[in-house]
Amino acid sequence: MGRRRLQQKSSGKPDYEDKGVAEKKVNRINLTEKDYEGTPSTLCRGCGHDAITASVIRAFFDSSVDPRKVVKLSGIGCSSKTPAYFLGQAFGFNAVHGRMSALATGANGVNRTLIPIGVSGDGDTAAIGLGNFCHMMRRNVNITYIVENNGVYGLTKGQFSATADKGSRMKGGKLNDMPAIDLAELAITFGATYVARSFSGDRKQLAPLIQGALAHKGSAILDVLSPCVTFNNHEGSTKSLKYIRENLDPIQDLDFIPYYENIEVDYKEGTDQEVTLHDGSRIVLHKLRSDYDPSNKMQALAAIHAAVAEGKFLTGLIYYDPSRPDFAEQMNLCETPLAELGQDLLQPPAELLDEINAELMK
Amino acid sequence: METPRINDLSICVATENGSGSASANNILFKAIFKMGIPCSSKNMFPSNIQGLPTWYQIRASAEGYFGRKDVIDAMVMFNDTTAAKDIYRIRDGGLILYDDSTPLPPNLKREGVQYLGVPANKIVQKLVPASPLRGKQRNMVYVGALAYLFGIDMETIRAVLEDTFGKKPVVIESNLLCIDAGYRHMEENGVTQNIARLQAIPNGNKGKIITEGNTAGALGAIYGGATLVSWYPITPSSSLAENLEHYLPRLRKSNGKATYAIIQAEDEIAAAGMVVGAGWAGARSMTCTSGPGLSLMNETIGLAHFAEIPSVFFIIQRGGPSTGLPTRTQQADIQLMYYCSHGDTRHIILIPHDMKSCFDFARRSFDVAERFQTPVFVMMDLDLGMNLWSSEPFRLEKEPFDRGKLVTAEMLEQWEKEGKKFRRYFDADGDGIPYRTIPGNPHRHAAYFTRGSGHDADALYSEDENDYKETLDRLRRKFETARSYVPKPIIEMNEGVKTGVICFGSSYEPTREARDRLRAVGLKTNHLLLRALPLTEEVKEFLEAHKTIYLVEQNRDAQMAAVVKEEWPELGAKIISVLIYDGLPVTAGEIVKQIFNGAQATTAEVVRQARLRG
Numbered sequence: 015m016g017r018r019r020l021q022q023k024s025s026g027k028p029d030y031e032d033k034g035v036a037e038k039k040v041n042r043i044n045l046t047e048k049d050y051e052g053t054p055s056t057l058c059r060g061c062g063h064d065a066i067t068a069s070v071i072r073a074f075f076d077s078s079v080d081p082r083k084v085v086k087l088s089g090i091g092c093s094s095k096t097p098a099y100f101l102g103q104a105f106g107f108n109a110v111h112g113r114m115s116a117l118a119t120g121a122n123g124v125n126r127t128l129i130p131i132g133v134s135g136d137g138d139t140a141a142i143g144l145g146n147f148c149h150m151m152r153r154n155v156n157i158t159y160i161v162e163n164n165g166v167y168g169l170t171k172g173q174f175s176a177t178a179d180k181g182s183r184m185k186g187g188k189l190n191d192m193p194a195i196d197l198a199e200l201a202i203t204f205g206a207t208y209v210a211r212s213f214s215g216d217r218k219q220l221a222p223l224i225q226g227a228l229a230h231k232g233s234a235i236l237d238v239l240s241p242c243v244t245f246n247n248h249e250g251s252t253k254s255l256k257y258i259r260e261n262l263d264p265i266q267d268l269d270f271i272p273y274y275e276n277i278e279v280d281y282k283e284g285t286d287q288e289v290t291l292h293d294g295s296r297i298v299l300h301k302l303r304s305d306y307d308p309s310n311k312m313q314a315l316a317a318i319h320a321a322v323a324e325g326k327f328l329t330g331l332i333y334y335d336p337s338r339p340d341f342a343e344q345m346n347l348c349e350t351p352l353a354e355l356g357q358d359l360l361q362p363p364a365e366l367l368d369e370i371n372a373e374l375m376k
Numbered sequence: 377m378e379t380p381r382i383n384d385l386s387i388c389v390a391t392e393n394g395s396g397s398a399s400a401n402n403i404l405f406k407a408i409f410k411m412g413i414p415c416s417s418k419n420m421f422p423s424n425i426q427g428l429p430t431w432y433q434i435r436a437s438a439e440g441y442f443g444r445k446d447v448i449d450a451m452v453m454f455n456d457t458t459a460a461k462d463i464y465r466i467r468d469g470g471l472i473l474y475d476d477s478t479p480l481p482p483n484l485k486r487e488g489v490q491y492l493g494v495p496a497n498k499i500v501q502k503l504v505p506a507s508p509l510r511g512k513q514r515n516m517v518y519v520g521a522l523a524y525l526f527g528i529d530m531e532t533i534r535a536v537l538e539d540t541f542g543k544k545p546v547v548i549e550s551n552l553l554c555i556d557a558g559y560r561h562m563e564e565n566g567v568t569q570n571i572a573r574l575q576a577i578p579n580g581n582k583g584k585i586i587t588e589g590n591t592a593g594a595l596g597a598i599y600g601g602a603t604l605v606s607w608y609p610i611t612p613s614s615s616l617a618e619n620l621e622h623y624l625p626r627l628r629k630s631n632g633k634a635t636y637a638i639i640q641a642e643d644e645i646a647a648a649g650m651v652v653g654a655g656w657a658g659a660r661s662m663t664c665t666s667g668p669g670l671s672l673m674n675e676t677i678g679l680a681h682f683a684e685i686p687s688v689f690f691i692i693q694r695g696g697p698s699t700g701l702p703t704r705t706q707q708a709d710i711q712l713m714y715y716c717s718h719g720d721t722r723h724i725i726l727i728p729h730d731m732k733s734c735f736d737f738a739r740r741s742f743d744v745a746e747r748f749q750t751p752v753f754v755m756m757d758l759d760l761g762m763n764l765w766s767s768e769p770f771r772l773e774k775e776p777f778d779r780g781k782l783v784t785a786e787m788l789e790q791w792e793k794e795g796k797k798f799r800r801y802f803d804a805d806g807d808g809i810p811y812r813t814i815p816g817n818p819h820r821h822a823a824y825f826t827r828g829s830g831h832d833a834d835a836l837y838s839e840d841e842n843d844y845k846e847t848l849d850r851l852r853r854k855f856e857t858a859r860s861y862v863p864k865p866i867i868e869m870n871e872g873v874k875t876g877v878i879c880f881g882s883s884y885e886p887t888r889e890a891r892d893r894l895r896a897v898g899l900k901t902n903h904l905l906l907r908a909l910p911l912t913e914e915v916k917e918f919l920e921a922h923k924t925i926y927l928v929e930q931n932r933d934a935q936m937a938a939v940v941k942e943e944w945p946e947l948g949a950k951i952i953s954v955l956i957y958d959g960l961p962v963t964a965g966e967i968v969k970q971i972f973n974g975a976q977a978t979t980a981e982v983v984r985q986a987r988l989r990g
């Protein structure tokens with residue numbers, strides 16, 4: 015049951031420039047995968063972040079998302095540069111180190127019809143931006159939030175980050191003796207409603223997880239292991255490509271079925287589970303652990319702990335809670351995005367001011 | 377014996393905070409207002425919830441001066457811990473009202489003042505059943521005593537109580553009981569004074585409102601279309617946000633749904649981030665804070681400056697730093713605002729000086745922010761923000777929002793037909809202001825990638841030195857354009873006068889009074905009320921037109937003078953700074969004293985007279 019890509023030509027063709035490459039595969043809104051690319055990457059050759067970018071492109075393409083409805087946000091770091099490398103037709107904001115959560119909260123609050131995707135690093139999220147990150151999840155702000163986790167500060171040349179594992183060594187030999195912050199655990203604890211972990215090199219797992227996150231309304235956190243080939247890929251590092259590969263512990267294989275595809279799935283009794291997302295899309299989980307249920311918070315936390323104790327990286331859809339309304343919904347906002355309201359609705363009538371004046375005369 | 381002055385009085389009430397005196401003081405103040413007498417009040421309170429000293433100073437001024445009065449005519453000495461000092465705060469011949477339920481300790485006796493007792497404790501013990509309320513009701517007794525002494529009738533008091541507690545007749549009656557007891561005690565014992573009389577002025581305050589800058593600012597922001605508010609509590613700015621929370625649900629609903637989002641953030645960094653995120657996404661967004669919060673917002677404000685994102689920051693200044701004097705007033709964050717953040721930054725600051733301008737500037741701040749695509753500060757302070765001021769009612773100027781160079785999809789369509797390209801950071805008009813699209817704009821050329829300053833005119837990533845320099849130079853051009861857009865100063869010129877006074881913000885009211893006093897003793901001055909940064913051409917002309925300029929500001933280091941001197945070093949040399957930074961609302965007397973010191977023109981006695989007049 016691999017990935018499906020529909021090739022039907024839909025009506026409602028958006029007015030993109032003519033691509034003149036008729037033979038290329040197009041998605042439901044008539045875009046090719048190439049249309050989801052951005053400017054060329056300037057990252058180091060082989061950097062895990064570039065592989066994640068490719069999965070992001072694949073996910074948006076496969077889900078037929080209109081790039082003009084997407085906003086891309088990031089903090090600062092090598093990882094935070096990547097929004098420039100995908101969806102060149104979308105608005106993007108490379109903001110302040112660690113503050114993407116806050117910016118996303120503001121942008122989402124005033125236009126919840128936009129589809130926000132954020133890319134951050136482990137330094138950006140787990141250190142300088144940790145507080146704002148936690149509060150964003152606590153509010154359940156709608157966002158697909160990818161942490162490209164390499165255990166180091168790439169852009170500032172190789173210092174340990176707060177997700178570096180205890181016992182991991184720096185390139186120069188320095189030992190990290192602080193416990194790592196586990197972002198998936200943190201996300202579950204602070205109220206994120208879609209929590210996954212994956213690996214930059216596993217597009218087959220990562221792309222559907224991103225598609226699922228896009229279909230989910232609420233804080234969807236993806237902690238994606240993403241080796242820094244320049245500063246953290248040596249023997250003794252627990253975030254090297256080799257170490258990660260050898261220690262992946264997937265809980266499911268998964269397939270994503272977009273809401274517009276009416277596909278019947280043959281479930282294997284006991285091992286397959288279907289999760290319906292907010293927009294009607296589905297994720298089919300082919301369980302590698304028959305007893306794992308992503309809606310069980312305590313089980314999720316216990317599983318993360320057990321994997322960490324064994325030096326393993328638990329991957330897959332770890333936790334999912336569709337019941338909590340997202341932040342914009344909690345605020346009882348009017349139908350039209352706030353950013354599109356005109357003066358007629360934004361400026362109360364003068365008579366109400368007179369009323370208040372009268373009250374202030376007493 | 378003095379002859380009582382009519383409607384010229386300052387009363388200072390010394391109590392502990394949390395003792396319920398706020399309610400008593402409010403009644404007293406509103407009663408004087410209701411009598412039609414121009415009046416103002418200054419609340420000097422501690423950063424604490426209960427048990428620390430607080431002073432509430434009410435001024436009635438027939439001449440209509442609203443600044444804090446230099447001298448205290450009457451002291452309500454209801455706080456034992458500060459009493460020994462309080463007795464020396466009042467002027468010679470002044471009056472001390474104390475609780476004579478127990479005898480006055482000898483150390484609280486002072487020559488040359490009049491002591492009047494009212495047995496507040498005994499009265500409430502008799503009238504109010506034992507409960508925590510009893511202590512609070514004690515304060516109502518001094519309201520009654522003062523009402524009798526200075527001539528506020530009980531009808532007026534009752535009317536104020538009804539205005540305040542309209543729906544709670546029990547509260548009205550219980551308060552009235554104690555107020556009346558205080559009143560009658562003075563009456564029955566034939567207690568009198570000859571300091572001042574309050575005399576009703578028919579229609580004196582007709583049509584006037586009583587409000588605080590934080591209410592005015594909040595209402596102005598709502599009428600200016602504030603759409604996303606994110607804030608973190610900090611005195612003295614919290615009440616601005618709380619006023620927004622109070623008024624927004626009433627004023628800004630559409631079919632029962634909110635046309636605004638108000639978010640209490642986890643810190644000021646997040647608040648600024650949300651504001652900038654929302655501004656980027658196209659909504660009018662704002663926060664309010666004071667110095668410590670502004671410090672935390674610095675980085676984000678810098679980004680917004682370079683990435684050119686409209687956003688509004690209300691700064692209600694207080695005594696710094698974080699564990700400084702949070703409940704005292706200052707104008708000491710001028711430079712923190714003006715040069716806010718790293719890199720070559722200059723910011724637009726709107727500076728209201730009274731309730732009406734708090735409202736108007738708050739409303740207009742969003743126009744300025746969108747026109748210039750930049751963070752805009754509304755600079756206030758605790759005195760403006762949290763003290764009660766009487767004012768003309770707020771009036772809504774009916775004018776369309778200025779959304780600046782905001783480009784819609786339709787415009788882009790049209791541009792395309794004309795062969796014109798959208799270039800986010802290109803100075804097409806030579807005024808430094810580029811064109812802007814917002815996310816959600818469906819046109820295929822609308823989107824761009826926002827980052828700090830590392831971009832070219834097309835918003836493409838660039839570390840090219842020429843691109844960078846062009847960005848900086850264009851931002852400077854934009855700032856220059858702002859000079860002729862921001863509110864102009866208000867200037868008063870008199871024939872042949874060569875001395876000028878410049879002030880801004882909450883110093884305006886005491887400066888106005890100080891200038892009147894100076895005129896009365898022969899020193900005429902011209903005046904410029906500064907209402908915005910960047911400095912406008914009019915300021916330069918004013919500096920040129922005068923031999924000496926006094927610049928009044930509420931900080932130690934002459935921060936505004938430094939801004940002027942940076943702009944026009946030679947003209948700036950004419951400035952003599954009048955610096956007031958004790959954290960209390962400015963008095964006219966202090967300004968007079970410093971101007972005389974500067975002028976060195978007269979004897980100490982004239983200074984004294986000018987200080988004490990009024």
Ligand SMILES: Cc1ncc(C[n+]2csc(CCOP(=O)(O)OP(=O)(O)O)c2C)c(N)n1
Nearest residue numbers: 091092093111135136137138166167168169
């Ligand atoms: C306030 C602030 N402090 C420090 C920096 C310097 N800085 C830039 S990127 C970075 C760390 C990035 O690490 P991470 O988020 O893990 O991203 P990576 O480069 O590893 O992808 C730091 C500390 C900054 N830009 N801003």
Ligand code: SF4
Nearest residue numbers: 058061092168242243
């Ligand atoms: S330094 Fe590391 S994280 Fe940054 S681009 Fe190079 S490999 Fe990637």
Ligand SMILES: [Mg+2]
Nearest residue numbers: 135136164166
């Ligand atoms: Mg990193």
